[in-house]
Amino acid sequence: MELVQIEHTEVDLQLVDDENREVIGRTYLTVAIDVYSRMIVGYYLSLNPPSVTSVAMCITNMILPKEKTLLDLDINTNWDVWGFPDTIHVDNGAEFHSESIINAGLLYGINIEFRPIKKTHFGGHVESVIKTLMKAIHEIPGTTFSNIHQKGEYNSEEKAVMAFHELEKWLVTFITKI
Numbered sequence: 001m002e003l004v005q006i007e008h009t010e011v012d013l014q015l016v017d018d019e020n021r022e023v024i025g026r027t028y029l030t031v032a033i034d035v036y037s038r039m040i041v042g043y044y045l046s047l048n049p050p051s052v053t054s055v056a057m058c059i060t061n062m063i064l065p066k067e068k069t070l071l072d073l074d075i076n077t078n079w080d081v082w083g084f085p086d087t088i089h090v091d092n093g094a095e096f097h098s099e100s101i102i103n104a105g106l107l108y109g110i111n112i113e114f115r116p117i118k119k120t121h122f123g124g125h126v127e128s129v130i131k132t133l134m135k136a137i138h139e140i141p142g143t144t145f146s147n148i149h150q151k152g153e154y155n156s157e158e159k160a161v162m163a164f165h166e167l168e169k170w171l172v173t174f175i176t177k178i
Helices: 052-063 067-072 099-107 120-137 164-177
Strands: 003-010 023-025 028-034 040-046 087-090 111-114
Touching: 003 040, 003 052, 003 120, 028 052, 028 120, 040 052, 040 164, 052 099, 067 164, 099 111, 120 164
Parallel strands: 003 087, 087 111
Antiparallel strands: 003 028, 028 040
């Protein structure tokens, strides 16, 4: 937990609602990775675009023990990583520059460092893990793939089968078991 990188992405998957199984759209994932261990140490999944709330919830998930999350999602495994990081590397999105994130970092002794502009390698670890997650998601019915060339004639909305809570269970299972 010496150095953690945090990043957001829109998940390459159309989701359906629980009741009628009608398409509700895509989710956003905020993910935190410990650079040394390459372990995902926190996440936040939401139907809302990235925001200060997304960052705060991801950091909260990173700091707290994960037993309740695993229990709530009915995943039988361990995810023994939690605590305050020394430093968090982030990009220059407005949500990371918010006073509340910077002040919370100061309050809890977390150094928030911003990537130098146009130096993408400063976020390489978190971007790599996001790429790995999206590659696995491309195997799920309803994927949007990464671009229109990969998608071709595939109808993501018509093929969508996974609800929000099912995606979250899939994600945490992937993080902890795969």
